[in-house]
Structure formats: structure tokens, C-alpha cells
Amino acid sequence: MANINDNYLKLAGSYLFRETARRRAAFIEAHPEADVISLGIGDVTLPLPQACIQAMHKAVDEMASADTFRGYGPEQGYSFLVDKIIENNYKGLGIESDEVFVSDGAKSDCGNIQEIFSTDNTIAITDPVYPVYLDTNVMAGRTGTLQPDGRYQGVTYLACNAENNFCPELPEKPVDLIYLCCPNNPTGTTLTREQLKKWVDYALEHDSIILFDAAYNAYITEEDVPRTIFEIPEAKNCAIEFRSFSKTAGFTGTRCGYIVLPKTVTGKAADGSRQALNPLWNRRHTTKFNGTAYIIQRGAEAIFTPEGKTQVKEMIGYYMENARIIREGLTAAGVTAFGGINAPYIWLKTPDSMPSWDFFDKLLNDVHIVGTPGAGFGPCGEGYFRLTSFGNREKTIEAVDRIKNSLKF
Template sequence: MARINDNFLKLKAGYLFPEIGRRVAAYTEANADKASTLIRCGIGDVTEALPKAVQEAMHKAVDELGCRDTFRGYGPEQGYGFLREAIADNAFAGLDISADDIFVSDGSKCDTGNILDIFGKGNTIAVTDPVYPVYVDTNVMIGNTGEGDENGRYEGLVYLACTAENDFVPAIPKEKVDIIYLCYPNNPTGASATREQLQAWVDYALKNDAIILYDAAYEAFIQDADVPKSIYEIEGAKECALEFRSFSKNGGFTGVRCGYIVIPDSVFGSTATGEKISIKQLWSRRTSTKFNGASYPVQRGAEAVFSDAGKAEVAALVEHYMGNAALLRTACTELGLKVFGGENAPYVWVACPAGLSSWDMFDKMLSEANVVITPGSGFGAAGEGYFRISAFNSRANVEEVCKRLKALL
């Protein structure tokens, strides 16, 4: 019989969000009268309309495909030049990132999982705790870990604790690791990393010949001018870091699907015999063999995010969501809860009221306030005792959540 990949059997319970979905479905089935007033602040999914500039660009691209003379079939696997150039010129202006360093995809979740294809066995891999579960689960699936324990921690991974004490930016590890996942602004804690903190990580990576996988999917939400928007603002990062970006949260592309990876020429890995190999060359080969490019109308939509009209609309969306975050922060603070994040990120990270675990708080919010949040422990053992509220919602819903929180606690 064909052998399956046994590593899949090490995976715990199921990805966090399907489990939340299961509990919410069971609740709404038992409480049909409350379903219409349920407010979802769980999964970090945008709620507002797609920017007009993006719509127009997508309409135009569909029309192009509808005409024989302007029809386009297979595009370049790495993405169209028009989009790669728009990204380099706008998202990385002044950072010496070229169009050739950009690999366009159908989203960051895919990219952060697929990137493991090009790495070998035997790397020591570090993740933060709490962590976006995809980083961990994809390492489990590909065989980079041993078994998981009762806290969901897997043998073989190095967990870097993110706590209130270290402002949710992990301390540089004493051991040598080869690959490090960092995500700032952070999902789930909403923390941002300072220039000094990132410089320390880049220095560590250069000293240890490590590679940083830097997830900057939430960079658009940074409000503080001192907080770096890209890892490439840090001296030396072009020699040790890849950066993952997405149009999901700024342009509202969670259903449209587009993201990209930045891979400078100067990042290298090593073969078993110690030969240095360009990471970009490997990813380019992986992309041309296993991918056929993102959808053409989607790439035109993404390009429009960088038009003047698109930029203005994205700025308004960010302002809206960050206004929500401020309201949620204030409401939780006024209730005497310890509140983190929500200032440079669309997530507010809150310590549970005394005596409540993360899932206790999830169940309490669901059954007593009719609000879906995300339990912190779903992101890792160090997330226990916290919950995450997503600021992706209408203003009216966020105001209602603030009211319900006050009534509940």
C-alpha cells in the first residue's frame, strides 16, 4: 500500500481556527436566536469593501482577458514585471530591493508553508511562543520535528518565549539556531519590534549563519514612525533575511489572494558538503516547477494598491481598523485588564481576568457576550492566560463589543 507521510499524524487537534469554527457552530446551533447578533472578532479577517481602485483594475483585467487581442494566458511564475516593479518601488523605496527580488504568490500562508520545500533536514528551527500556527504545523508536516507534547510543543523546535516581561519580542537565544521565524507587527500579540531589537536579531543571524524568515504581513498598520516596516531597514538584513508580505490585510485581499516573498541575492544556504547556494535560485526553481503564477486580474488588483487612489483607500482602511483597535484597548483598560498590542497592529492582546484560562474566556465571551475571540493558548503554551481580539470589524460592531465587555466583566 502507498505509504503516507507519517509526520501528519503528529499534528495536534487541528488547526486553531477550524476548532473555533466548530465551537461557534455548535453554539449557534444551540442558540439560534442569538446567531444574528453574534459578533466575530476571532479570525483576523477583514470586513470592509475592496478598494475601488482595486475593483477597477480587476474589472479592466477581466475585460482584457475577454478580448482575443489583449488576452493573456500563462504569466511568469514569479509574477508579472508590472507588479514586481510596483512592489519594489513602493513597498521598499530606498531599501535597495529590486523587482527581481520579489516573488508574487497567492498568499502569505502558502508562502510561509511552501518555503520549507527548499530547506533541508537537520536545521535547528526557532519559533516564538505564542506563534502563528502555520509556521509550526508546516514544520511538523515536513518532518522537521519530533512528537508533540500535551502543550502542543514539538520536540526539536526551539521555542522563544514572548511574554509581557520582554514586550513580546523574544530574547536572543543562547544556542545556535539555523532558521528563525519572526513576525512583526506580531500575530497574535499585536506587539511591534524596535529597530534595536531587530538589529540584535540580524546580528545574531549573521554571526550564526542563520536565516530569518520575517513575516511582515501587518506592516501597513504600523503607526509609530520609529518602528521598522521592513527587516531590510536593518543593517545586514539583506545577507540573512527573507521577508513575507501580503495584500490581505492592507488591501482587503483575504478572498482575492495575493502575497509575495522578498529574497535578496545575498542570502545563502549550504549543501551537505558545505557549498553555498543562493536561496533565490532555489526558490525560483521551486516556483517555476510547482506554481503557475498568481491570477492575472488579481495581480492587476494588487498593482492598483500602489496607485495614488489605492494608497489613499488603504490608508483610510488602516485608519478605520486602527480606530477600532484603540476603542478595544480603551474598553479593556477601563475594565482593569492588562492590555497589549493594538497600537501598531490590528490585534489587541489581553490578559484574561484572574482565574480564567484562555479557552474559559473564549467560552465565556461566546456564551455570555455572544462575541467570538481567539484564545491565546491556541497560539502556543505561552499564550495561555491571554485572549486576542481582532480589530477587523465595523465600527458599530466594535462599539457593541466594548459595551458587551463592560456588561460582562
């Protein structure tokens, strides 16, 4: 009989958004008449920008003719897209075309990247944070078992809460891999350039690698928040950045993202030699991935046209207006709420510190609203709750009214 990867048995229950979807579906089955509003998983609701749709239609037509048909493309992405990414998002930062790897999204990239690192590396994650970082490291065997306090043995949790203004302290003991998510999912909070530089300095001093998830960077409004970690020049020696078209341009269903991995980022081999990570990732990517679909890459390229830029700006403006409505509406009702300024997430304190899964059930049962329990993002998320601003405007206003009118904070 084949032996299984026992690390999977260490995982706590199902993936967070599967569990919230399960509870939502069970509620709807039991109460088919209920008008349930979903502000849970961060899934977009507006259609793709017209510029993307037009570009994809054109690409479909190209696929219909032998002289313009495309089969396998470069695994790392077509140069028409890679060049636009660099020109628009990394201009003047010295990022080269063979340092960008187009993929089917940041979730896969964040999960897959740990394959090029030894399983005996130590990891640090901010707490709370997007569960993919931790779960994939548990699967890989980079952690011990789950402890009664909700933490995995061997993992450095960097607490982020209202008390420290959601700014994690540097680890007390050196760690090899540090996951930072900025703007943060779920708290919607950010690090300033100065705060991020401290992390880069720390990583350089301790020979750590920063895995920097910037999936929500398009939502940043404040000047002192870096749009990319590579605004800190030394980050080119210690950081890998993850980007996504999902939240930027509505690609959650069409799937497209990318990694930026400078050739100057290195790790140590078993023989003690220093090795660049870029060729390792290139080897992994070309071996296990056959490239993002041509049609989708043409759609992604279109966000960099003048029309595409305008349409993306409007889309983000729409979601951020929802964020304002949620944040200001709840704050006026006495709720303590964070985020929603540089991110499409509002992170609120539950009434009377109610456990966040209890609050999830209460909100669903009493006012038919689905959110995401803070505890699902880490132990420090207990007593918090996340709402997304990716919903439709009317539903968002209705949800805020229902919460305000029915719950006492």
C-alpha cells in the same frame, strides 16, 4: 498500501481557526437567535478599495478580447506589479526585480518556504505566534512529538509575554531557521529597529536565516518600528521577507502576497558548498505555482496609485480606530491589554488567568463574542486572548460594551 507522512499524526488537533470556527458554528446551530459578533480570525470586512475594483473590472474586460487576453503569466509575478512593489515598499534598499516573487498570499509562502531547507535544520519560533510556521515544520518532520507541556520536541520556543515586554531573548543554542513576525500576530506588539538589528547580527554570526513575516506592516504607526527587515542593511545576507495584500488592502478573499528573497541569502549544501536560496525558491515557485491571476495582480497594482493609496489609508484608519476602541474600552474596564497601536490585534489577559480556551467558551456562551484563545498560538499564549479590529464599527463598539458590562476582570 501507501505509507502516509506520519508527521501529520504528530499535529495537535485541527488548525486553530478551524477549531474556533467549529465551536462558533456549533454554538450558532444550538442558539440560532443569538447575535454572535466575530472578532476571531483576522479576516477583513470592508470592501476592496475602489481603485482595485476598477482595475480588476478593466482586467476582466481585457480577458474578454483575444488581443488583450492573458493566459499563463510569469510565475514570479508581472513586472507591472513587481516594479511597483519595489518602488513603493523597498525604494533605496537595493531590492531587485528577480528578488520578488508574487504569490497567492503569505500563508502559503510561510508554509511553503521550508521546502527549500533540509529537514534536519533546527527552528526557533516566537511563542505565541501565527500557527502556520510551527504546523508546517511539524508536517515536514523538522520536530519531535508534542510534549505534555504543549511544546514540540526539538523546537526552540522564544517566549514573548508581558514580563519581557514581548521582546524575545536570543536563543541560547544556535538555530538554523528563525521565524519572526513583526508586527506580531497575535500579540500586536513589535520590535524596534535596534531590537531587530540584534536578530540580524545574531543570524549573521550563527549563519541562521530569518524568516520575517511582515504581513501587518501597513498598520505600523510608530517611527522606531521598521517597515521591512531590509531597513537593516545586513539583513540582505540572512533574511527572507513575507508580505501580504490581505491585511494591507482587503485581499483575504482575492489572494495576493509576495516573498522578497535577496540573491545574497545563502545556505549550506550537503557537499559543504554555499548556495544562494533565491534560485532554489525560483525553481520551486516555477515548478509548483502558475502565477497569481492577472486580474488579481492588476487589482494589487492599483493600491500603488494615488487613489489607491488614499483608499488603503482610509481602510487601515478605520480598522485602527476599531483597535483603539477595543484597547481603550477594555483597559478602562480593568482589562490588561496589549497591541492595537501598530497592529490590528488586541492581546488581553484573561480574568483571573482563566485558561484561554475556557475564556473562549465563556465569551461565546455568555456574551456571544468570538475571539481567539491565546493558547492556540503557543504555550506562552495561555492566559491570554486575541480580539481583532477587522470587524464592523458598530459591532466592535457593541462587543466592547458586552464584555465590559458582563464580565468581571
